[in-house]
Amino acid sequence: MAPYPTLQALLSGRSLAAGPRRGLRRLPEGEESQPYDHITVAPCTSLIGAQISGIDLAEPVTPEVFAELDRALLEFKVLFFRDQHRVTGARHRDFAQMWGELEVHPFLPQGEVAEIVRFEKGAENAGVENVWHADVTWREKPALGSVLRAVEVPEAGGDTCFADMAAAYDFLPEHVKTAIRGRVAVHDFTLPFGIGMDPDKLKEMQEKYPAVEHPVVRIHPRTGRRTLFVNGIFTTHIVGLPEEESEELLKLLFQQASVPEYQVRFKWEAGSIAFWDNRAVQHYAVSDYFPQRRVMERAAILGDRPR
Numbered sequence: 209m210a211p212y213p214t215l216q217a218l219l220s221g222r223s224l225a226a227g228p229r230r231g232l233r234r235l236p237e238g239e240e241s242q243p244y245d246h247i248t249v250a251p252c253t254s255l256i257g258a259q260i261s262g263i264d265l266a267e268p269v270t271p272e273v274f275a276e277l278d279r280a281l282l283e284f285k286v287l288f289f290r291d292q293h294r295v296t297g298a299r300h301r302d303f304a305q306m307w308g309e310l311e312v313h314p315f316l317p318q319g320e321v322a323e324i325v326r327f328e329k330g331a332e333n334a335g336v337e338n339v340w341h342a343d344v345t346w347r348e349k350p351a352l353g354s355v356l357r358a359v360e361v362p363e364a365g366g367d368t369c370f371a372d373m374a375a376a377y378d379f380l381p382e383h384v385k386t387a388i389r390g391r392v393a394v395h396d397f398t399l400p401f402g403i404g405m406d407p408d409k410l411k412e413m414q415e416k417y418p419a420v421e422h423p424v425v426r427i428h429p430r431t432g433r434r435t436l437f438v439n440g441i442f443t444t445h446i447v448g449l450p451e452e453e454s455e456e457l458l459k460l461l462f463q464q465a466s467v468p469e470y471q472v473r474f475k476w477e478a479g480s481i482a483f484w485d486n487r488a489v490q491h492y493a494v495s496d497y498f499p500q501r502r503v504m505e506r507a508a509i510l511g512d513r514p515r
């Protein structure tokens with residue numbers, strides 16, 4: 209028998225053995241979780257996600273609290289806050305800005321301030337963000353992180369799932385790791401945002417935001433962990449592979465985000481905020497609330513060029 213499952217077996221899902229996932233780890237190898245003194249941190253799963261309490265984000269964040277939030281973000285990859293009803297668009301922007309300059313999105317509608325994108329979903333505009341992805345990977349410098357705030361939530365449904373892409377990488381079979389080592393892939397906004405766009409406008413935007421190449425596996429700039437960095441919305445192909453092989457390999461890589469052991473699922477309430485490390489996770493907005501309304505606002509923090 210072959211030492212590793214074949215690509216075909218992996219694609220059929222039959223290689224995913226039942227039983228514990230041994231070696232799931234939140235932190236880089238050899239690092240231990242340190243206590244948090246200024247915020248309360250309740251892990252959502254053994255791997256990813258934490259609910260943060262003891263903090264009102266409508267108030268200025270002290271340097272001590274900022275340092276702990278920053279550390280928690282690297283450890284848990286996505287932080288959840290409840291009942292932040294007093295956070296306005298301007299306060300949302302100011303909070304996110306503590307991590308760096310914010311992006312002004314060229315395609316999505318703005319909220320009450322320019323750096324906030326507003327997702328207003330309902331019967332007229334159904335939610336289509338139900339594909340695993342990281343935000344704005346079609347940019348040369350994709351977002352470091354995103355801060356998403358629930359303004360109006362459906363009676364039920366509309367959760368967001370997050371997947372730890374370092375775990376997704378760690379658990380790849382060795383021969384797949386070998387196959388993607390040193391490879392780069394092309395990311396392009398055209399697939400989701402080009403649909404229905406006027407051809408002249410599309411050409412103009414493609415000149416302004418040409419497709420970019422990013423490593424298939426990026427090294428997280430803060431934690432040093434290897435992280436799978438291709439996604440089903442923006443990644444078109446792996447450079448240097450025949451089309452069919454690139455497609456097969458990408459399908460396999462995209463599937464990794466769908467493993468429940470790598471995930472956390474967040475149920476939104478009005479006033480909830482999620483802050484994720486866009487370099488470390490992918491997310492999936494469950495689109496099960498049509499035709500109810502779901503209104504969210506997002507700030508995205510500019511990141512660095514993946515390497």
Ligand SMILES: [Fe+2]
Nearest residue numbers: 337342343491
């Ligand atoms: Fe997104």
